[in-house]
Amino acid sequence: MGKSTLDLIKECDNFPYYDEDPAYYKAHLKTYHAFKVTGCDAILGYIPNDVVENIRFPKDCWDVDSTAQTVTLVTAPDATPAQRSELVAQTLADVVKRDTFKILRGWRNEMYAVYGPKGEFLLEMERSASPLFGIVTYGVHMTGYVEDEQGIRIWVPRRSKTKQTYPSMLDNTVAGGISTGEKPSECAIREAMEEASLPEDVVKKGATPVGCVTYFYVRDQRAGGETGLLQPEVEFLYDLKLDASIEPKPCDTEVEDFRLWNVDEIKQALSNGEFKPNCAMVLIDFFIRHGILTPENEPDYMKIMARLHRRLEFPTVSHFTA
Amino acid sequence: MGKSTLDLIKECDNFPYYDEDPAYYKAHLKTYHAFKVTGCDAILGYIPNDVVENIRFPKDCWDVDSTAQTVTLVTAPDATPAQRSELVAQTLADVVKRDTFKILRGWRNEMYAVYGPKGEFLLEMERSASPLFGIVTYGVHMTGYVEDEQGIRIWVPRRSKTKQTYPSMLDNTVAGGISTGEKPSECAIREAMEEASLPEDVVKKGATPVGCVTYFYVRDQRAGGETGLLQPEVEFLYDLKLDASIEPKPCDTEVEDFRLWNVDEIKQALSNGEFKPNCAMVLIDFFIRHGILTPENEPDYMKIMARLHRRLEFPTVSHFTA
Numbered sequence: 001m002g003k004s005t006l007d008l009i010k011e012c013d014n015f016p017y018y019d020e021d022p023a024y025y026k027a028h029l030k031t032y033h034a035f036k037v038t039g040c041d042a043i044l045g046y047i048p049n050d051v052v053e054n055i056r057f058p059k060d061c062w063d064v065d066s067t068a069q070t071v072t073l074v075t076a077p078d079a080t081p082a083q084r085s086e087l088v089a090q091t092l093a094d095v096v097k098r099d100t101f102k103i104l105r106g107w108r109n110e111m112y113a114v115y116g117p118k119g120e121f122l123l124e125m126e127r128s129a130s131p132l133f134g135i136v137t138y139g140v141h142m143t144g145y146v147e148d149e150q151g152i153r154i155w156v157p158r159r160s161k162t163k164q165t166y167p168s169m170l171d172n173t174v175a176g177g178i179s180t181g182e183k184p185s186e187c188a189i190r191e192a193m194e195e196a197s198l199p200e201d202v203v204k205k206g207a208t209p210v211g212c213v214t215y216f217y218v219r220d221q222r223a224g225g226e227t228g229l230l231q232p233e234v235e236f237l238y239d240l241k242l243d244a245s246i247e248p249k250p251c252d253t254e255v256e257d258f259r260l261w262n263v264d265e266i267k268q269a270l271s272n273g274e275f276k277p278n279c280a281m282v283l284i285d286f287f288i289r290h291g292i293l294t295p296e297n298e299p300d301y302m303k304i305m306a307r308l309h310r311r312l313e314f315p316t317v318s319h320f321t322a
Numbered sequence: 323m324g325k326s327t328l329d330l331i332k333e334c335d336n337f338p339y340y341d342e343d344p345a346y347y348k349a350h351l352k353t354y355h356a357f358k359v360t361g362c363d364a365i366l367g368y369i370p371n372d373v374v375e376n377i378r379f380p381k382d383c384w385d386v387d388s389t390a391q392t393v394t395l396v397t398a399p400d401a402t403p404a405q406r407s408e409l410v411a412q413t414l415a416d417v418v419k420r421d422t423f424k425i426l427r428g429w430r431n432e433m434y435a436v437y438g439p440k441g442e443f444l445l446e447m448e449r450s451a452s453p454l455f456g457i458v459t460y461g462v463h464m465t466g467y468v469e470d471e472q473g474i475r476i477w478v479p480r481r482s483k484t485k486q487t488y489p490s491m492l493d494n495t496v497a498g499g500i501s502t503g504e505k506p507s508e509c510a511i512r513e514a515m516e517e518a519s520l521p522e523d524v525v526k527k528g529a530t531p532v533g534c535v536t537y538f539y540v541r542d543q544r545a546g547g548e549t550g551l552l553q554p555e556v557e558f559l560y561d562l563k564l565d566a567s568i569e570p571k572p573c574d575t576e577v578e579d580f581r582l583w584n585v586d587e588i589k590q591a592l593s594n595g596e597f598k599p600n601c602a603m604v605l606i607d608f609f610i611r612h613g614i615l616t617p618e619n620e621p622d623y624m625k626i627m628a629r630l631h632r633r634l635e636f637p638t639v640s641h642f643t644a
Contacts, residue, residue, distance in 0.1 A: 306536065
């Protein structure tokens with residue numbers, strides 16, 4: 001028995017929902033500390049309690065309250081994002097030195113931004129540390145497709161065997177994380193070249209922003225590093241309509257190859273669990289928007305639609321002001 | 323100052339959210355009774371307390387529990403949907419006879435189905451009574467558009483001045499409620515002819531199912547009848563790509579006329595509040611899927627995406643098994 005569409009969604013959007021079981025949800029939240037910064041009411045992420053125990057939080061700039069279950073970055077009220085980021089970086093440097101977390105061995109030298117409820121830029125932190133704090137991360141996923149008399153076919157890359165995360169799994173045509181200061185469209189153009197050798201003019205001509213998926217992912221073994229870390233994510237989606245003459249090609253060592261798959265082949269690979277979980281979400285959204293999955297052929301249509309667009313309990317933005 | 327996109331969403335999805343203010347939400351829920359049926363755990367709708375007081379619920383088939391704040395249709399465990407529906411109809415007949423509610427003066431002679439959490443058909447009730455019980459209702463909205471060298475233009479009807487609900491407001495090209503036993507695609511075809519004189523072959527050729535919007539609407543004065551009644555709704559969406567030669571035309575007296583509007587004209591009319599609230603939601607979803615509203619030009623993009631796809635607290639289905 002293969003995986004159903006809803007099974008695939010549940011593998012990616014796998015943090016509990018309050019309204020499905022309020023008691024369970026509340027009990028589950030007790031296994032985390034809320035990550036906050038001085039002067040901002042919002043919870044910015046959830047840190048597993050055992051992670052809190054294993055980070056040395058210097059008392060001069062962190063308030064760890066084990067009753068309220070909060071970890072607050074304490075700064076002067078007029079602190080700048082640069083000052084907050086520097087304090088986080090210092091704390092992480094100590095964690096790296098002591099090699100406390102496997103996940104930080106995959107240090108990326110890429111910075112991810114954290115925003116407050118009014119869209120204000122609060123701080124940035126190293127990408128590989130973001131799941132330790134459970135902050136919202138942002139990415140771009142682009143579905144490169146050809147539509148002709150054969151119907152819709154999609155360019156599917158296979159991840160390299162040697163990739164740290166999800167080795168050998170199938171991916172979306174172009175996908176990548178949005179670094180501090182980058183706009184979604186800039187990220188799309190950068191990643192299209194880096195991952196698929198697709199030049200800027202091809203993206204500008206063929207790409208349409210078509211929405212986003214949001215989900216709350218609890219990392220499993222396939223993600224590498226510690227399991228149980230949280231990744232609430234926003235993926236901005238682009239449909240990239242390509243002429244049959246244009247062929248994405250690997251540019252770096254991250255992608256094994258690209259092949260043009262028809263819809264039935266993709267459905268089979270999804271059902272086999274061959275796609276990276278969040279890439280499955282993106283293809284499901286594509287299938288819904290293109291009339292391939294319909295209210296009449298997909299029994300879990302309503303649950304799927306809601307879970308592709310989870311309302312995250314943290315501030316989320318689409319205007320990156322950093 | 324015109325209305326922002328988020329303002330328009332808030333006018334339609336205007337029932338409170340638990341996580342925005344749990345205390346307010348809980349207090350607000352106290353102003354309703356939950357509608358249930360024997361043998362089904364799920365809450366099927368919320369009935370305002372003053373509505374409960376003004377309906378005569380015969381004691382032999384209704385259990386009104388003012389402590390638990392529930393109104394339960396009590397039947398034998400093996401009751402059929404027809405039996406449950408008959409009991410509801412009898413109760414409503416008495417309410418109509420006494421002319422208790424203005425909303426029932428707009429009796430439609432159309433039946434709406436109610437489903438349980440496993441997608442099981444529980445009962446049906448008269449359409450105009452559905453807001454009294456706050457049950458989930460289902461509809462189809464189709465956006466008829468032309469895409470050519472002038473860009474995207476959309477066929478916009480204006481509702482008749484004499485329509486009971488939202489007179490003279492702008493509407494979606496084709497929109498209508500799904501009656502018991504109807505599939506979304508059947509409803510789309512039926513309504514396309516009834517409302518826009520578009521024949522079945524045009525719909526079959528040009529229409530693509532592209533998702534749904536879900537929202538929790540609290541009726542205001544424009545809806546007619548009592549205000550404060552609840553309408554959690556699912557609208558299945560179809561994009562209907564039309565040749566420039568095809569022109570929708572009013573078929574009955576419900577529509578004043580159809581005009582082909584460009585995107586800027588529609589944006590202006592949205593901002594002026596000229597569209598029926600749920601039709602604004604549908605156009606916003608269209609604009610997002612077609613790259614007109616983007617993460618970079620719409621500051622409230624994230625809030626909008628989540629609220630177009632609200633996770634309703636009632637069972638919802640897309641396979642209509644009645």
